[in-house]
Amino acid sequence: MARMVVLIAGCLAVLAGGAWTQEVVISGFPPGVGGSVDPEFLRPHYPQLQAIADTLRQYPDARAVVTGGADGFEYRVAHDAKNPGLALGRALTLRNLLVDEFGVDPTRIETEAQYCKGEDPLCRFAAVRVVRAIKVEDSDLADRVTALENRPPVEKHFTETKEVPAPFIEDLGLEVSAGFSTSPVGGMPILAGAVTWKRIVFVEAVCGYTVWDDTYRYQGVDLETRRRQAGAMAIVFPLKNIPMGAVAGWLRVEEVSQLYYDYVRLSEGPLFGLRGRAFDFLSATVAYHPTRHRYAESILSHTEDDQWLISLMVYKTFGGGK
Secondary structure, three states: OHHHHHHHHHHHHHHHHHHHOOEEEEEOOOOOOOOOOOHHHHHHHHHHHHHHHHHHHHOOOEEEEEEEEEOOOOOOOOOHHHHHHHHHHHHHHHHHHHHHHHOOOHHHEEEEEEEOOOOOHHHOEEEEEEEEOOOHHHOOHHHHHHHHHHOOOOOOOOOOOOOOOOOHHHHEEEEEEEEEEOOOOOOEEEEEEEEEEOOOEEEEEEEEEOOOOEEEEEOOEEEEEEEEEEEEEEEEOOOOOOOEEEEEEEEEEEEEEOOOOEEEEEEEEEEEEEEEOOOOOEEEEEEEOOEEEEEOOOOOOEEEOOOEEEEEEEEEEEEOOO
8 A cells, every 4th residue: 555655656756757858849940030920830730839838827936948049040131140130030030929829828928048159959949838837935035025024224325436537638629610701802622720619619710822823903094903801700609509600800811913013903801690500511601801902093992881601611610629
C-alpha cells in the first residue's frame, strides 16, 4: 500500500513539473518578416498553443514567456540593424495570438527577444514556455518591502542651483555680406562686415565701389568717373521671432574723377530705416537718407530731401550665441 502511494505521488510530481516546462517553438519564419505573418503559417501549432492556454488557466501561479528570435541575415542592404526589431515583432505576433485566439490574460505574458549575429535560419523563431511565478511570500521580498515602508523618513537637502551667465565673448559673432545698393549718385556693388551680439544687435561697416566708368560733364569736359561709398550703421532686431530690425547710421557717397582724383559729386548724411530677412541668407534694407549734396562747380553744399536707399544683400553669420 505504501509503495502504491509513493508511485502515485511521483506521477503527480512528474505531471506538475511538466506543466512548468511546457514549451512550443515555432521556427522557419521567413527573413525580413516580423509582425506581418500569414495566419496559416501559425495554424498547425494551434493544438499546442491551446494546451499552453489551458495550463495557464489551470495554474494561477503560472505565466508565459514569449521569445522572438532573429539572425544576422541582411534581408535588405544596410538594414541588418533592424533584425533585433524582427525578433521582437515575432514575439509580439505569438503573444497577440495567445491573447486574441486563446483568451490568455495579457498580464500573465512576458515578451523577450534573442538576436544571433550570424546567419542561421534556426534563429528565426518564436517560442512560448510556461514558467511558475515567484510568490512574494515564498521569498524574503515581502520582508524587505515591509522594512522599507517602516524606515524613518530621510531628511532631504536641496541645493539651489543658480544659472551661470555665459561669458560675453560667447555671445559675439561676425557677419559678412555682399550685394547691390542704390545711392544718390547711382547704383553700386557693396561689401559689409558686422560684429553682432546674440544676433540681436549688429554694428556694421559698409563700403562700395563701381568697376565700370561713368561720365560727368564739367566745364565743357566729359570726365570719366567712378562711384564709391563708405558708412557705418547699427541694426537692432528687437523681436526674436520677427526677422525685422531697425537701422540707423551715417553714409557718404562720392563720384570721383579718375582724371583729377577728386570728387565731382558728394553726398553725405544720416540714414534711418528697416532691414528684413526673409531667408537665412538674404536681407533687404530700405532707408531714408536726408543727405547734403555738393558738386564740383558749387562751393556750398545743399540739402536734398526724399532720398530713399534700397539694398539687397547676401549674408553669412558666424557665432553670436544663437
